[in-house]
Amino acid sequence: MRKIIHIDMDAFYAAIEQRDHPQYRNHPLIVGGAPNTRSVVAAASYEARAYGIHSAMPSHQAHKLCPHAIFIPPRIAYYKTISQQIRQFFYPITPLIEPLSLDEAYLDVTHYSQTHHISATQIARQLLEKIYQTTQLTASAGVSYNKMLAKIACEQNKPNGLTILTPKKAQPFLDQLPIEQFPGIGQATAKILHRLEIHNGIHLRQANPHNLQQHLGKRALQLQQNAHGHDPRPVLSHRTHQSIGREQTLSYNLTEPHRLYQLLIQQNQQAHNDLITHNLQARTLTLKIKYADFQQITRSKTLTTPFIHPTDAHHWIKILLAPLLISPLKPIRLIGISYSTLNAPNLQPQLPLFPS
Ligand SMILES: [Mg+2]
Structure with a gap:
């Protein structure tokens, strides 16, 4: 059984700016283009998220939701150096690191866990601590036996959370999970599924495959695999590119x-x-x-x-x-x-x- 960790920095760009500028702390902060431009939100602090603001939202819409939010331009080159600083902590653990963006990565820690007699959960906990000690930034982690489950787990307790989905817990957990939280299910697909009385994992898992395929086409099979918690995708490091x-x-x-x-x-x-x-x-x-x-x-x-x-x-x-x-x-x-x-x-x- 593999041991996969998904690590995701909490509100990364916004958290960095709040760390570096005390005047931004405890305020709704938006990293992105100014509201009077056609640009979008790159990152929103948790204070801004409380107003329903999220990344990729048009800046003018974010401004409407929270007129007193502070807007600042991103400093991508700087965030990149911090991302690299954090990634350095992963290399001693495993070469199997798959970054998804500057603030998110999968790690396959199967080998390290076996050879060092340390659980994947302990590895994740120590990584989160190490990241916080050196950068004063928090991250969340999900630990499981494949990428999909690790990522879903990670999303459960943000910010500063650590969630473990063991083989025993995974199926009951997925069964009660709202379909919106499964990968590959956006608003349009969710609408179709709800019309079919499919609201959470167990409905999706037990749905008639032929019926599902009629409504969703080829994707139906993949979505049902997800509901079963199956995900054979390997963690792909740069070496594989x-x-x-x-x-x-x-x-x-x-x-x-x-x-x-x-x-x-x-x-x-x-x-x-x-x-x-x-x-x-x-x-x-x-x-x-x-x-x-x-x-x-x-x-x-x-x-x-x-x-x-x-x-x-x-x-x-x-x-x-x-x-x-x-x-x-x-x-x-x-x-x-x-x-x-x-x-x-x-x-x-x-x-x-x-x-x-
Ligand atoms: Mg993040």
Whole structure:
């Protein structure tokens, strides 16, 4: 049986700002764009969440819900250094670390738990303590035997919580869990399920598979697997990534060279963010273009040093693109940017986390 920990920092960006600026403490604080812009909330402090504000909500809507909330712009580069500081505590425990974002990761601690005769729960508790001692930030953790259960567990007692779902407890727990709390069930799916009288895990688990498939299509099987607590997905560390990138199928046929460049620059920003999230550096940049007639081409450039900033790629995007910009431009239906030849710059041997 595997031992998986899901760790999630509590209101990460907002908590960092409240830590660094005492005047923001105990106030509804929103990290994100100003209310008079078209931007969104990147993070909300727990005081702001009490007003129903959550991340990804438009800033103007957040302002309406709580007019006296304090809005401040994010300092992503700074949050990233703190994220890396925290991630350093994980490496002595296991190389199987899968970051989901700057403030969230799965850890497979099966091996460490066996060889060090320490339970996954104790490992999680010590990690939370270590994080708090060194950063004065709180995190929550879920411990279980697969990723889905660990993540659901983690969400149960936020902030500063530790929740364990043992094999014995998992099924009864899932059976009473409202369907909204299962992965892959958003508002639209929940509505369909409620109409079928499926309100919590046990209803989902015991539903007629054929009936469910009629209403939800192929996804039905996966959702029922979730209700059974099955999740065979391995924890995927950076070592398992060959490349990181983004692809986008366009809703129209693109024929305008300048627009093509603009879209690639945007996509590059996202792809580069993914690299940062995974704590990786890359030396190869690849452009992919698929034409409306399904002809596909890729063009790559490998450097001797990594692409550090997202803008490092702009020059090479232009150069790789140049020979393709014959006029008139053949209609394009898909574009992609990916980074490969990866390495983890911050993966250095560290002192053991729990000196014996
Ligand atoms: Mg978080």
